[in-house]
Amino acid sequence: MTLRFPALLLAAFAGALALSGSALATPAKEAPWLPEAAAYRLTLFLGNLEPLPWDDVEAAWSEPHRNSHFSFGALARLDEDSDVKPDKLMDAITSEDRHAVFTEATRLIALRLEEELDRAIAAEGPATAQRAVREARELYRAFADGIAAADSEASKRIGRAWLELASSAGSPGLLGAGTTPTSTEAMATARAVISDYLADNYLPDTFTTRRTLSALPETAVLSGRSVEVPPSLPPGSDIFDQDPLPLLVLNFEEQGIDETDLPLVAYGDMLFDSAQIFGSPARDIGIACSTCHNRSDVNQRLFIPGASHQPGAIDVDGAFFNPIFNDRRDDPIDIPSLRGLRFTGPYGRDGRFASLRDFSRNVIVNEFAGEEPTPFMLDALVAYMLEFDFLPNAMLTVDGRLTSAAPEGARRGEAIFNRPFAGLSDRSCASCHVPDANFLDRQAHDIGSVAQVYEGARAGALDTPTLLGTVYTAPYFHDGSLPTLAAVVDWFDEAKSLGLTEADRDDLTAYLEAVGAADEPYEAFGSENTAFRLAFSELTTFASTLDTLIPQRDAEHILLLVDTVAADLAADASTMSNLAARPDVYALAKGLEEVGAAVRDEDWVAAEASWSAFKSDANAIDERAF
Structure with missing residues (x-):
């Protein structure tokens, strides 16, 4: 079997990106990666983690990445459809030689790219030539961001060469009509532009040892120039909202209070959804509080290779988000729900933060490398x-x-649940999960679920979690090691020698499922309540705090708001089903940017005028579009 596949198309988000700039907090989906290119990008990402997860690097080449469109990994692809051999690369991985791995992986991708270009030139017909060009260009994606960051002129020149290759490869037409022949001479000329650059930058005799692994061209590294490649997540990552979307229950809404009448709360709502409060790389790739805690609950699909051991888990004190906060332990934790947060202190899995304020600051500054938040934030x-x-x-x-x-x-x-057990020191499950206290006792206990890291260690005490809403937050335990509530019951029965019968375990599981259930756990979308309308309502609510901030001339917090909301408005407009209203929403985002521009110029009259226009336009859009 030959492992080949049709063209891979990248979804267009041009309208949203044109307005978003660096403030974009809504991530855009990528096209699928070819197995070899995916393995290379994963290798670069994992190679910058400390300690370096060598088993994951090997798996990046031997297995398809998570959510891959292909059922085979890079090694299988090479074995079936390439003369490029990965032996030196695999030897380097086995010997755990970081520089050798970078060298051999980079050479492998460059050689594969050349191999596909050879196939395109040698193709006997347009269809075969076009397929080879497409695959070569998909392999080029592995290097593209490095070239664009280091040498914009070369990036443009190579981009034109790819266009020339595609056009000169010819076309098989449709049903025999419109066939155009291949121009081998034109293809060879365009190919030379790409191959010459590869030879100098990705196939040199030796590579300079790099502190940070990236796809930067070798000539840029040798020049000594400081070049920043924009942060990106590796193939297999997923930071999108889960589906179905959790229902958000807010205390003030249940009491009939409108969020626009609570400017402090509305601004906090914006901050919770803003990547701008974090530092790089979280800010640049669009990670916000709401990325992990989707609508106050758990994002069960979130996954970042090297930082997650399974979906819904993240290592927030590893090397990726903030190297200075790296504890050098591979200890991703299951993302906890934030529902009922005012009842669930102390905070953190081990209850180390007495106040939510201290916990929040730690997340912003230490875990995600953000600047010190203001007291107002x-x-x-x-x-x-x-x-x-x-x-x-x-x-x-x-x-x-x-x-x-x-x-x-x-x-x-x-x-x-309320019965005392000898295995629990004559206490019951309810002793810690107190029913009339939201199934909490606000204490930390060592139940034996954390492995002892050294003789005499006392690091196993964890904060008692609530049982409310747990039906929707699987898996369970701090590390997500138990997949179901039934598995939790089984663990306690075995670990604590409770002596439960099979019927007892079934009944106790049924109780936990009843306690952890909900009448309406997910947002109900329909013709009136669409995903975009929900997002539009949230973003315009965020913006409503300008009614308070502009009169106070609070430039710092105004700019944080407009940079966040304008970008998200533009990004969300790209998902609108009402295409006729889409330009209006883009214009609305532009209007909010004008508020920011006026504030930066300290022109408060213009800022107030732009804000008034924004409110008027937003109301008009709400009436027309919905």
Whole structure:
């Protein structure tokens, strides 16, 4: 079997990107990566982590990356469809020689690219030539951002060469009509532009040892110039919102209060959704608080190779987000839900932060390398998060007792939950997960779920998590090691010698499922409540705080808001189903940028005028588009 495939198309987000600039917080989806190119990009990413995860580097080449469009990895692809041999690369990985791995991986991609160009030139017909050109160009993606960052003129020149290659490869036409022949001479001329650059930069005799692995061309490294390649996530990453979207329950909304009447809360809502409060690389790739804690809950699809061991987990104190905060331990944690946050302190998996304010600052400054937040920013962020409420559950009273809506098995399980066990030192499950205290005791306990890292270590105590809403936050335990609530019951039964019968385990599981359930766990979309309308409403609510900030002449916090909201408005416009209204939303984003421009110029009259125009236009769009 020959492992070949059709062209891979990159989705266009030109309109959104034109307005977004560096402030874009909404990530754009990439086209699928070819297996070899994906393995190379993963190798660069993993090679910059400390300690370097060598097993993951080997897997990057031997296995398809997570969510790959292909069922085979790079080595299988090379074995079936290439004369380029990976032996030197695999030897370098085995010997854990970082520089040799970079050298051989870079050579391999460059040689594969040349191999496809050879095939294109030698092709007997336009269809075969076009396919080879497409695959060569997809392999070139592995180097493209490095070339663009270091040598924009070369990037443009090579871009024109790719266009010339594609056009001179000819076309097979459609049903025999419109066939155009291949121009081998024109192809060879265009190919030379690409090959000459590869020879100088990706196929030199030796490569300079690099502190940071990247796709920068060798001539740029030798020049000694400081060149920054924009941060990016490796293939297999997923930082998009989960689907279905969790329902957000806010205390003030349940009381009938409009968020636009709570400017501090609304500003905190914006900060929670803004990548701008973090440092690079999180800011540049669009990671915000809401990326992990999707609508106050858990983003169960989030995954970053080298920082996640499974979806819904992240190592926030590893090398990627903030090297100075790197604890050099491979310890990703299961992302916790933030629902009911005002009831769940202390904060952090081990309860190390007594206040939500201190916890939030640690996330911004230490975990994600952001600048020191202002007191107003912390006030706003905390004010917003304290409004997160638990999901309503008709099977549970407010003091934690089951109602008549709960199934019979859950009722039997409730009795087991409150029964003392010798294996729990004559305490019950309810001793820690106190039903009338939101199934919390606000203490940390060492239940034996954390492996002892050295003799006498006392690092296993973890904060008691609530059981409310847990049906929707699988997997369980701090490391996400237990996939179901039934597995949690089994673990406690075995680890603590509870002596439960099979029926007991079933009933206790039914109880946990009843306690952790919700009447409406997910956002209900329809013709009236569309995904874009929800996003539009949120963003215009964020902007409403300008009614308070502009009169106060608070330039710093105004600019943070407009940079975030204008970019997200433009990005979300690209997803609108109402195409006729899309230009209006782009114009609205531009209007908010004008507010920012006036503030930067300290022209407060113009800022107020632009803000008034924005509000008028937003109301008009809301009436027309929805």
